[in-house]
Amino acid sequence: HTKQSGRNGYTFFTPAMQASTSRRLRLLQDLRRAIARDELLLHYQPKFPASGKPVIGAEALLRWQHPELGLLGPDTFIPIAERSGLILAIGDWVLDRACAQLRAWHDAGHPGWSMAVNLSPLQFASPALVETVRETLRRHALDPAHLTLEVTETTAMKDVEDSLQRLNTLTAMGVKIAIDDFGTGYSSLLYLKRMPASELKIDRAFVRDLEHNPEDAAIVSSIVALGRSLQLQVVAEGVETEAQRAFLDQLGCDLLQGYHLGRPMDAETFLHRAG
Ligand code: C2E
Ligand code: MG
């Protein structure tokens, strides 16, 4: 078994290892105990206006400090959590911890910061979601407008009528909705128009070669135009260079995230860097 340390500093597996059923079973067994053993943690990636500072908030990104395998990224274990249903308990934990952190940052002198939390398909479909969100915000005395829930385009467009109803309930509560990884799914513009979202997050696949690939630039400016006309903020993810930042700003993107501006980091570092 070979193990490498990836660019994010966490462990990833070769395809052969990912395909291994025994490894998956092992991870699933370990994951069942991960919350109780306090092995899950959140990193926070800052979100900036395209024109520059100051930071407007963070996206919470889940990690697992596995006792033997090291720091694992979500792509290693979220699919397992999703298939087993464990994601519901894990998702509740993430929401609670992210809201607790936001409360702490507000109290530490940054009352304007917002927090974005990713929802998996199963969490989004769960009948308990709306009450869990309401109760968690209440518990941490947060204004719902400071919480953004990120659902991927594919998740949001599945079972569209149910999805719209759920999004409307959350929006009525005051929570914001971001459509994540936009451009990689199969959006119906008809549904997008009815969707009460406040953000479109352009998938980083379109950002990677932006300055050298005219098609990518055309796609990004189309998404910006679409966002404008639907009154959505457009966020670009995966910004790795100053040239990309400048280009995205020029194309009219509102907000940016990426290694160039800030990597996902622990809460203390986040406060230290931004505060
Ligand atoms: P996402 O929500 O689209 O998050 C963006 C991913 O891109 C993160 O990977 C982030 O670390 C990475 N990233 C940010 N900037 C850059 C950059 O400049 N270059 C590159 N190459 N990558 C960048 P991460 O943390 O590994 O998360 C992967 C996915 O796992 C997330 O994609 C999200 O779909 C899912 N995820 C993360 N945390 C949670 C969670 O708490 N709950 C659920 N259900 N899903 C989560
Ligand atoms: Mg996200």
Ligand code: MG
């Ligand atoms: Mg994304």
Ligand code: MG
């Ligand atoms: Mg993604």
